[in-house]
Amino acid sequence: MMRPAPTRYRRKSSVSTTSKAYPRPAPPRQRTVLYTIIVAFIFVCILFYASPSVPVIQDLRLFHHTPTHKPPAQKNSTSGDTKWYSDWKWLNPFSATITLEEDRSVLPPLPQRPPIYTFYDADAEKGEKTKTAENKLLLLWRRAWWAQGFKPVILGRPEAMNNPLYESFQVHKLQPQLEAEFVRWLAWGHMGTGILANWLAVPMGPHDDHLLTYLRRGEYPKLTRYEGLGPGLFSGEKNAINAVIEEALKSPKLEQSRSLLDLVEHSAVTVEHKPDAIAFYDANANAEHYKAITTMLADEKAAGLQALAKLITSHLHLTFLNTFKDGFAVLTPYSDNAHILTEHALSLADTLRSCPSSPVPSSCPPNRQDCTPCSSISPPPVKMPEYFTNSSTVYTIGTVPHPFTLASLLASKKEITTRHIRRDTARDRWLTAVTENALGKEVGGASRVVSLKEIVAGEWGCARGLWITEDPPPNHKDLEYHFGFELSPFNVTARDPDTLPGSRAERKAAARTLHLQKDLLANAKEVLKERRADDEKTRTKQMVEAWNLADTEAWRFVRAYMAREGVERNKWEEEERAFAGAEEGRAEGWGSWFDRRLRRDWIEGRE
Incomplete structure (x- = not known):
């Protein structure tokens, strides 16, 4: 008589025969084949990626089933065979994913350069040697401010005459020093919001200095002057500038005064602390620190100005x-x-x-x-x-x-x-x-x-x-x-x-x-x-x-x-070429009168 099988072999499955069974895992041999196919597919992809016959733009998988138009080319975005596209996505690893062009790089948007103005009367009676030396100093001033992120612009009497307040100004007989200051402010008020600097005031400090950083923002809610710089540096917006001019012109002390700021309420102009990053080579600074320069200026002005330009260059360096x-x-x-x-x-x-x-x-x-x-x-x-x-x-x-x-x-x-x-x-x-x-x-x-x-x-x-x-x-x-x-x-x-x-x-x-x-x-x-x-x-x-x-x-x-x-600098230089302080040539009196409206439009960002 046969014994019954052991219980463990006769135990029924815990899964009901009426329920749906789970699929069985693939046998080891089938899994091996599947893994082999996957590895082979990856290997083929790598070979395709590295193939010299496949352009780089395809390596980045730019082309999808849905066609995509390339972004339109921007103005002034080429130089020879070099091309770029300015966009906030510039930190994308590969530019071609944005430009859809293999050789066009995505760069950060150009930062706005706030205008910084100075006044120079090119029509004043001066010797040629003096004009040449002054032009050297103006060029130095332009270059120093440009490197710090600003757009230097040299103004003259024509800008002042374009200010609607000029007519009220010219009926008065003023002290020569005050008259020169008024013309300077009228020219600034005509151009509008920005910075006004003497052309002997240059930035001399690190790029991240707090004042330079503030001025680069281009927003000046208050008309401001800076302690210790006298007439060396101002910042403000157009309405405030012209308001100060109007107030000064109405002052009963107008024809006896020597300073425009003495004719207005102190509250009209905010005074900030002396800045660390602005060097002003006015007569007082030269007399105190550079007596040799002061002596040369007194003996022969042109030679003294040339020496001063050399001194400022050495200090910038x-x-x-x-x-x-x-x-x-x-x-x-x-x-x-x-x-x-x-x-x-x-x-x-x-x-x-x-x-x-x-x-x-x-x-x-x-x-x-x-x-x-x-x-x-x-x-x-x-x-x-x-x-x-x-x-x-x-x-x-x-x-x-x-x-x-x-x-x-x-x-x-x-x-x-x-x-x-x-x-x-x-x-x-x-x-x-x-x-x-x-x-x-x-x-x-x-x-x-x-x-x-x-x-x-x-x-x-x-x-x-x-x-x-x-x-x-x-x-x-x-x-x-x-x-x-x-x-x-x-x-x-x-x-x-x-x-x-x-x-x-x-x-x-x-x-x-x-x-x-x-x-x-x-x-x-x-x-x-x-x-x-x-x-x-x-x-x-x-x-x-x-x-x-x-x-x-x-x-x-x-x-x-x-x-x-x-390209950015060449465009600016081309616009400013006819004016004082340019790399080539110098403004000759009224010869550039009719170019100034075009220049003002450019500064304000209009085409």
Whole structure:
């Protein structure tokens, strides 16, 4: 007789036979096949992403099933083959996702430059030497205020005559000093809200000084003067300016007074504390601090004005050196193979660190008598780190190379192949090297390029560094308007191998390396200029760009940022070319009368 099966084998399932059973998990073999298919699909996607035949714009997956129109091109948004689009989305990692153009960079919107006015009577009787010297000082004044984020405008008597209050003014017989002050205020009142400065009052302090920051906002709710500056600086809006003029013209003391402000109620003009960042080289300051200049002005005015211009330039440069007291950092990643990329930056740093000549060598600016004069300090150091370090006392100069240029230099050959790039190089090598110290090794290229954009164009970073590309580097004039003072001429020269340490054989090897780097850099610049789609060089360049999307984005961003800076300044210079203080020419009396309405419209932002 057979025994019944053990109970555990005869136990019924806890799931009712009438309920729906759950699907069984896939057998191990089926799961393996599924995983293999998924991995193969990912591998194919990666190959497609890195394919040189696929444009960068497709790598970013810009094209969806629904077509999208490109944003319309903005006015003044090109310079040569460099293109940009100003938008608040500028910190998007890749510009092409916004512009739908592979080579158009998204830049931060241009900050509004509030107008700062000064008055200069070009028709006054003066000798030619004096006019030339004054024009030099006006140019210096324009350049210094432009570098601090303002739009300098030099006014003359025609602006004053366009003020409706001029008719009431001209019937009075005033003291010469008061008459000159009235004409100055009438010209300011005609132009409207803004800042009025004497052309011997210049900004001399850090970019983030609290007064300069306030003035850059362009909103002046109260008519204000500043303690210790006398007639050197005012700010206010149009109605308040003209109200003060009207009140002064009605004063019974009008024809006996020498100052416009003595004719109005004290409450009409607010008085703020003496600013730290404005230097006013008036007669009182010169007599107190620069007796040599005062003597020269008394002996021969033109020569004295030329010396004063040299003194102010030296003080602007000295203020820069005192702000960045720990010197300069010229970024040099991959210095052994790509040192040639930094030659321009090193030459510039060497010029910036050198103390400028001065007619009063041991002097300080009138607003900063506690400065460290150039004669008392050694030139600040120029360091050559491989990575960026955030410091408010170090000025950084970085050269962003195109990925093809860097690949050619690091490989020490002109011909770059797809096989070499894909198998022998990591992606975005330059950005990784520059940001690895701050961001670590695990961060991707998209995050790195956003960080660099903030360093280059953010409010904090743009005043503490200069970022350029290998082609083209900024010219001398661009640099002077960037820094706000005249620079000594300098030539970009490669390092001399004979000055390097080591044996004769090592120096000869260094000379060969330097010669090779020069040759490779020249070839890379030619490759970057090639635009024909069917050219092998163009295809190679596109392949390298596709492999290094973040490095390419950084190069295009910096190139466009510097180009836009030049376009903005050139437009302003063109508008102001006919007036005193311009780079070329000088206003000649009434010859520019009919151009002034166009100029006023431009200042007010009308087309």
